[in-house]
Structure formats: structure tokens, C-alpha cells
Amino acid sequence: MKRWNQLLFLLISFLFWFSHFIYIPMLSPYIERIGGTYSMTGIVLASYGLMQFLFRLPIGIVSDLLGKRKRFIVLGMAISTTSCLVFALTESVGWVLFSRSLAGVAAAFWVVFTILFSSYVTEDKLHRAMGSLSFAVVFAQLLGMAMSAWIVEEWGDHAPYWIGAVLGGLGLLLSFFIEESKGQENRKPLNVREMVVVLKEPALLKASSLSILAHGIMFTTIFGFTTAYVLSVGFKPGDVTLLVFAFMIPHALSTILSGKTFVPLFGAWRTLQGAFLVAAMFTCLIPFVESLGVMLLLQIMNGFALGLLFPLFLGMAVEKIEHEKRATAMGAYQALYAVGMFTGPFLAGLLNSIFGLEASFFFSGFMGGAAFLLCLLWEKQE
Secondary structure (H helix, E strand, O other): OOHHHHHHHHHHHHHHHHHHHOOHHHHHHHHHHOOOOHHHHHHHHHHHHHHHHHHHHHHHHHHHHHOOOHHHHHHHHHHHHHHHHHHHHOOOHHHHHHHHHHHHHHHHOHHHHHHHHHOOOOHHHHHHHHHHHHHHHHHHHHHHHHHHHHHHHHHOOOHHHHHHHHHHHHHHHHHOOOOOOOOHHHOOOOOHHHHHHHHOOHHHHHHHHHHHHHHHHHHHHHHHHHHHHHHHOOOOHHHHHHHHHHHHHHHHHHHHHHHHHHHHHHOHHHHHHHHHHHHHHHHHHHHHOOOHHHHHHHHHHHHHHHHHHHHHHHHHHHOOOOHHHHHHHHHHHHHHHHHHHHHHHHHHHHHHHHHOOHHHHHHHHHHHHHHHHHHHHHHHHO
């Protein structure tokens, strides 16, 4: 494949995720401003993960059966753009729920993005190519979230959605020019019997269970209620940008250091234990902090700790699976961890409606503590 096609694909991927994350930090405060309760905010945040849980595997299966990828990427970009447009054109909690659900459906198409992009390169260049794709995603998340509060402060609540719609529309237009990789029809489709066999693998179940808890923490805090909380206690919108940088930069750095530095030094289980324990402790401290400097420190520690986890989960999910079944295992893993993306914020929203916004951080700390204990137990079993 031509180099320009890979670069075009990376640009489309950037636009796809940028349009998803440009409004994330200000979403929960926006829902409150238009009359949404904490429990309703939790439902809206949860809908994103629920849609991925419901649609990710069916999309992958249909894509495999048809042996085509490009049309799914075009459809995913179209749904993503539509989500931002509905956000921008409406102002009610019901439409916000619908729009965020659409974003979740669009995100479920990401599995096809990764399959098509991996087909552009030879096996020996696969890791470098996927690293480039991961960088495009992380950069889009960081830039989008960092700009969110400033955009709202300058141009109002709907501005991030309009920007997301315009850039999503650009990505949709560009997606018509990417190339369908040859030989896609040779890919073996997923089937129910194989899924059942793979799902019985203990290592996959352990990795998925821990990832559910880790995603629950992420989507309850930095991708959920953190912004609403810090604004409610007197922080300024500009401070939100600093908090995003404080979380996301160490988060990206630790994903690189996890396998290269921490696992060789401490082992996989000890790394997981330490990361979950740090995340649990520092998340529980958030409701007691009034200083911006201390809050930034907590975000740095949480971002770094959570970043250590996800590369280890990816390895655990497939390390004991036969090579020809690893794609199936990864599909199952991605579908399962989406459970944390909707149960975490949903339950946190219910708790917040009863006990206040502080409850979401104590609940996240509880999830981190539970994961730490599971890591201790499973290490002893091995």
C-alpha cells in the first residue's frame, strides 16, 4: 500500500477520535446546566459504553462475513458526525442521551479501523504501524480534551459539538478515498462455538475482569464526573485544561513504560497490584482537595497508574490463546471491558444522586481496591 494511504488513514483516525473527545470534559457540567440530575448524567455517560458492548462484536462479525472494511469505516464516520450534529442542534437531556448513544455506536466501529489499518503493512512492520495508530488516538484524545473547556468558555456550550461535527464531516469525506486492502476475504470470520471455547480461558477472564474495573474508574472520573466536581468546588474552566494535561500525558507515558520497565523490574502481577492500589488511594483523596496544585498531583498519579494497566491486560488476554484464535480473544476482550464503561458511570450517577458528587470518587476507589485484592488472590493461585 502507498505511504499516503497510511497517512490518510491516520488523519481520519485522528479526526474520528478528536470529534469524540472534544466535548468530554464539559459533557457532565453541560447536562447539569440543561436540567439533568446526577443519575441522568450517569445514564448518559453509561450509554457510550453500553452501545459499544452491544454493537462491537456484531459489527466485527458482519465485517468478517462480508470481507469488506471500508464501507464500515465510512458508516462509522457518518454516525460519529451525526452524533455531534444532534448534540449541536438540540438542547435537552433526551437528545443528549440519544447523541451520546450514537457516539457509542460509532466507537464500536473502531474494531474495523484497526483491522483495515493492520492489513496495510507486512507482519514485520505491524507493531510500528499499530504504534502510529495508537499515537494518533492518544494525541486526538489529549488535544480534544485539553481544548474543551477553553472552547466552551470562549464560544459557549455548543461550540465543541459544532467543531466536532465539522471535523467529523471532513473525516467522513476523506474516508471515501481510503483503499480497501486486498485479501480481506481470506480472514476467518468469528463463530459462536469458537467464542465459547475462547471465553473459557481463565487468563482472558481475569484480564477482562480487571479491565472492566479499570475502565469503570476511567469513565467515572476523568471521562465522567471529575470536571463537574472540580467546577462545583470553585475551580475555573481553564483549570480543567491543566487537569486534562496532568492526567493524559503521564497516562500516555506509562503505557510505554509498562512493558519495557515496570514488568521486567516487578513482574506483571506486582505492577498491576501497585497500579490499582495507587489509583484507589489517590482517587479517594480527590474529594478532600481544594488546592489546584494538589489536584494536579492526584491527576498525575492516577493517569500514570491507570496507564500501566491497559498494555498488561492486552497481553494477558491473548498470551495463552492459540495464535489463530487470538483475534477472537481480542474481540471478546474488547466487548467485555465495555461493561466497565457503562456500569461504572451508571452506578456512580445513582450514588451521586443520593450522596453527592463525592460518592463517584469513593466508588472508583472501591473498584480500584477490589481489583487490587483480585490481583493478590490470582497471583497466589499461580
